Amino acid sequence: xxxxxxxxxxxIIEKRQSVAFWCxxxxxxxxxxxxxxxxxxxxKLLIQFQNNGVVDDSQLPKDRFSAERLKGVDSTLKIQPAxxxxxxxxxxxxxxxxxxxxxxYFGPGTRLTVT
Amino acid sequence: TQLLEQSPQFLSIQEGENLTVYCxxxxxxxxxxxxRQEPGEGPVLLVTVVTGGEVKKLKxxxxxxxxxxxxxxxxxxxxxxxxxxxxxxAGVFGNEKxxxxxxxxxxxxx
Numbered sequence: 001x002x003x004x005x006x007x008x009x010x011x012i013i014e015k016r017q018s019v020a021f022w023c024x025x026x027x028x029x030x031x032x033x034x035x036x037x038x039x040x041x042x043x044k045l046l047i048q049f050q051n052n053g054v055v056d057d058s059q060l061p062k063d064r065f066s067a068e069r070l071k072g073v074d075s076t077l078k079i080q081p082a083x084x085x086x087x088x089x090x091x092x093x094x095x096x097x098x099x100x101x102x103x104x105y106f107g108p109g110t111r112l113t114v115t
Numbered sequence: 116t117q118l119l120e121q122s123p124q125f126l127s128i129q130e131g132e133n134l135t136v137y138c139x140x141x142x143x144x145x146x147x148x149x150x151r152q153e154p155g156e157g158p159v160l161l162v163t164v165v166t167g168g169e170v171k172k173l174k175x176x177x178x179x180x181x182x183x184x185x186x187x188x189x190x191x192x193x194x195x196x197x198x199x200x201x202x203x204x205a206g207v208f209g210n211e212k213x214x215x216x217x218x219x220x221x222x223x224x225x
Contacts, residue, residue, distance in 0.1 A: 004157070042119075042203050042215030043158070056212065091157050102207045103148060106157030 002026065004107035006092050012113045018080035021110045025073070025094030031055075033104060034067055034077050035091040043091055049075065082114045119206055119216035127222040128194060135190045136219040138204030143184050145207050152201040152218075194223045 005024040013019050025032050030051050035043035046065065048056040052072040060067070064083070069075040079086055089111050093104040119140045128134055138147070146165045150158035162171050164180035164187065171178045175198075177190040191198055204216040 040218070040220070042205075042218045044215070045212070048212075093157070102146070102211055102213050103160055103163055104213060105160065106150075108155070109157050111155075 004092055004094055004105055006090075006107035006110055008110055009108065010111050010113075012115065013082055015084055015114050016081040018078065019082055019112065020076050020078045021090050021092075021112075023075045023077070023092030023107060025075070025092070026096075026105055029094035029096055029105070030072070031095040032069055032075050033093040033095070034075070035093065037089045037091055037109070039088070046077070079112075082112075084114050087112060087114045119204055119214060121202075121204060121216040121219050123219060124217065125220050125222075127224060129224050130195060131193055133190065133192050134194060134221070135188055136202055136221070138187045138189075138206075138216050140185050140206060142206075142208055145184075145211070147180060147184075147187050147207070148205045148213070149178055149187070149189055150203040150205060152203060153199075158201075158203055191221075194221075196223045196225050199223050 004026055007022050011019055032049045034046045036046050037043040046060045047067045049069045052069045065079055067077045089109040091106050091109045093106045095104045119138055122137050146163055148163045149161045151161055152158040162173055162178045167184045168182045169180040175192045179188045187204055199222050202219045202221055205213050207213055
């Protein structure tokens with residue numbers, strides 16, 4: 001079974017530029033997550049989708065971050081404009097979502113450096 | 116916001132030694148997971164514990180869930196260089212949102 005795919009793996013941009021990340025979850029997983037992981041810390045949830053609907057985006061900085069999952073499969077996360085503090089690894093995860101357990105399967109992440 | 120604190124934050128030991136890392140919260144988990152993350156990769160699920168007092172073993176790794184379901188520990192016996200990585204606990208609370216701990220960065224010295 002193929003795992004969660006993400007691209008690109010690395011991205012370097014200047015502040016105020018825009019960037020987009022792509023994620024393809026495990027086939028059949030209805031729930032998709034985007035996390036931000038700053039070096040040395042645990043992942044922080046940015047947004048959670050159930051099929052193509054948003055379940056939780058309470059920690060998404062909506063003035064600059066946006067995400068979509070139009071057909072309930074692939075997802076994109078965009079940052080516009082980027083700030084220096086956005087430098088982090090952006091992880092996508094998917095889950096088959098059993099009630100009360102919520103086991104998640106992660107992609108390799110995209111390492112973003114903002115200069 | 117539920118917080119999970121892990122200790123120690125960093126641990127460096129010799130190959131063959133034993134170690135224990137801890138995950139603590141003031142809130143009750145409905146379930147708790149442990150992940151290991153290697154450099155340049157995403158976290159990989161190691162185990163899920165659900166019942167208070169539950170103990171699960173995965174080869175040389177032993178995971179324990181506290182009786183009150185507020186804490187957990189991971190014990191590694193005879194550590195090997197391949198055990199090196201960032202160990203993350205993650206708790207599921209009443210709303211089923213997964214919250215990650217602060218992480219323990221483990222280095223095993225050959």
